[in-house]
Amino acid sequence: MEFTQENLTELKNNLLLEEKRIQGELQLISKPSLDGELTPIFNEIGSGEDENALEIEEYSDNLAIENTLEKQLKEINQALDRINQGIYGKCENCGKNISLDRLRAYPSAKKCTAC
Ligand SMILES: [Zn+2]
Numbered sequence: 697m698e699f700t701q702e703n704l705t706e707l708k709n710n711l712l713l714e715e716k717r718i719q720g721e722l723q724l725i726s727k728p729s730l731d732g733e734l735t736p737i738f739n740e741i742g743s744g745e746d747e748n749a750l751e752i753e754e755y756s757d758n759l760a761i762e763n764t765l766e767k768q769l770k771e772i773n774q775a776l777d778r779i780n781q782g783i784y785g786k787c788e789n790c791g792k793n794i795s796l797d798r799l800r801a802y803p804s805a806k807k808c809t810a811c
Pocket of ligand 1: 808811
């Protein structure tokens with residue numbers, strides 16, 4: 697491993713902070729449905745044609761944002777798993793160490809800059 701225990705703690709904290717931020721954002725735009733999956737909030741703005749169009753536009757925006765956030769959340773969880781397994785920071789493609797600079801900028805990175 698290219699980085700120290702201290703670096704690893706720092707990166708893990710970054711991941712946990714990022715996880716919290718994303719969960720907070722998800723709470724603003726979605727709510728858990730009965731099956732436990734998150735679904736975007738559907739805001740009733742009004743019943744006019746324009747208002748209905750706006751509701752749908754807002755809903756599809758939220759859906760897109762929610763999908764992105766959930767994907768990021770999944771990557772963060774996978775990175776935390778890799779920390780627990782002791783394989784964090786290795787490129788999943790070539791097996792080389794991912795540079796600390798890259799991990800600081802993008803702590804859930806799975807591949808090195810070259811790959
Ligand atoms: Zn690589």
